[in-house]
Amino acid sequence: xxxxxxxxxxxxxxxxxxxxxxxxxxxxxxxxxxxxxxxxxxxxxxxxxxxxxxxxxxxxxxxxxxxxxxxxxxxxxxxxxxxxxxxxxxxxxxxxxxxxxxxxxxxxxxxxxxxxxxxxxxxxxxxxxxxxxxxxxxxxxxxxxxxxxxxxxxxxxxxxxxxxxxx
Amino acid sequence: xxxxxxxxxxxxxxxxxxxxxxxxxxxxxxxxxxxxxxxxxxxxxxxxxxxxxxxxxxxxxxxxxxxxxxxxxxxxxxxxxxxxxxxxxxxxxxxxxxxxxxxxxxxxxxxxxxxxxxxxxxxxxxxxxxxxxxxxxxxxxxxxxxxxxxxxxxxxxxxxxxxxxxxxxxxxxxxxxxxxxxxxxxxxxxxxxxxxxxxxxxxxxxxxxx
Numbered sequence: 001x002x003x004x005x006x007x008x009x010x011x012x013x014x015x016x017x018x019x020x021x022x023x024x025x026x027x028x029x030x031x032x033x034x035x036x037x038x039x040x041x042x043x044x045x046x047x048x049x050x051x052x053x054x055x056x057x058x059x060x061x062x063x064x065x066x067x068x069x070x071x072x073x074x075x076x077x078x079x080x081x082x083x084x085x086x087x088x089x090x091x092x093x094x095x096x097x098x099x100x101x102x103x104x105x106x107x108x109x110x111x112x113x114x115x116x117x118x119x120x121x122x123x124x125x126x127x128x129x130x131x132x133x134x135x136x137x138x139x140x141x142x143x144x145x146x147x148x149x150x151x152x153x154x155x156x157x158x159x160x161x162x163x164x165x166x167x
Numbered sequence: 168x169x170x171x172x173x174x175x176x177x178x179x180x181x182x183x184x185x186x187x188x189x190x191x192x193x194x195x196x197x198x199x200x201x202x203x204x205x206x207x208x209x210x211x212x213x214x215x216x217x218x219x220x221x222x223x224x225x226x227x228x229x230x231x232x233x234x235x236x237x238x239x240x241x242x243x244x245x246x247x248x249x250x251x252x253x254x255x256x257x258x259x260x261x262x263x264x265x266x267x268x269x270x271x272x273x274x275x276x277x278x279x280x281x282x283x284x285x286x287x288x289x290x291x292x293x294x295x296x297x298x299x300x301x302x303x304x305x306x307x308x309x310x311x312x313x314x315x316x317x318x319x320x321x322x323x324x325x326x327x328x329x330x331x332x333x334x335x336x337x338x339x340x341x342x343x344x345x346x347x348x349x350x351x352x353x354x355x356x357x358x359x360x361x362x363x364x365x366x367x368x369x370x371x372x373x374x375x376x377x
């Protein structure tokens with residue numbers, strides 16, 4: 001029985017791994033950190049898998065557990081990130097004055113999102129995944145109104161990161 | 168926010184840009200079992216050898232051989248001891264090699280092969296140890312009967328009475344059997360459980376590989 005469970009878990013995770021890669025992309029900076037987070041999320045998913053009853057899609061269940069794992073881990077390492085954050089910000093103040101191609105702008109956006117805090121990243125993730133506010137609110141355990149307000153604040157914050165002088 | 172929309176567009180077409188993790192890699196992530204089992208085999212074998220060495224240090228056999236008045240036996244015994252440690256060191260080296268192999272393999276087929284190889288190594292190791300125990304006991308009895316003055320009275324009795332001889336041989340065989348049984352059980356507990364888990368992993372891998 002447990003062997004079948006394992007097999008079905010490995011198969012489903014393999015098929016739905018992009019959702020986890022995406023979360024790793026928002027929460028980590030660099031290949032090694034990406035792989036570490038991927039592995040950590042995989043382990044947490046496997047631990048939680050017996051409780052997954054199949055009343056939602058595997059991908060939906062997986063991204064929720066994965067987000068929680070990322071949020072928890074990110075909290076623990078918050079302090080060590082502050083220096084990178086500072087360098088990143090400096091970088092943007094210099095670069096934003098130029099007119100960038102789309103690709104470059106996307107890169108800057110990823111860097112900007114990386115500077116958000118753990119919960120904000122989770123919100124951005126769900127926003128990018130086109131989740132509605134009901135689901136966002138439910139996943140984060142906040143009210144729908146609160147989720148909307150937060151998302152607006154995040155947009156403001158991102159604008160500020162991209163263009164700190166407000167030009 | 169225009170940049171966020173741009174990001175969203177990029178995000179949703181981005182699905183295939185990630186380096187895909189294979190089933191076997193996921194399996195390894197949630198288990199890390201095979202390599203940790205093989206690590207335990209290595210650790211336990213080293214601990215086991217250390218314990219035997221400590222025990223043998225506590226019992227000085229030289230005095231016994233001196234009592235027998237056959238100093239040449241000391242030399243034979245030393246040769247045997249060195250040979251035994253040599254063989255065990257080779258086994259520990261093999262365990263170490265298996266551990267390195269298993270913790271670094273990336274393909275299912277290779278991992279399955281390595282698991283089977285590790286199992287074989289452990290089985291040879293256990294059989295070598297059991298064989299060595301039986302061999303040492305037999306040698307011990309032969310030496311006792313040939314040279315130990317304490318046993319000479321018994322030897323005289325055996326020479327005169329077939330019944331006593333039969334009983335003595337029976338007791339010796341029983342002693343060997345009991346020792347063999349105890350150590351067999353010991354190894355079965357120590358390594359058997361680890362081997363069983365390793366084999367369960369093997370079966371699981373086989374299923375994925377199909």
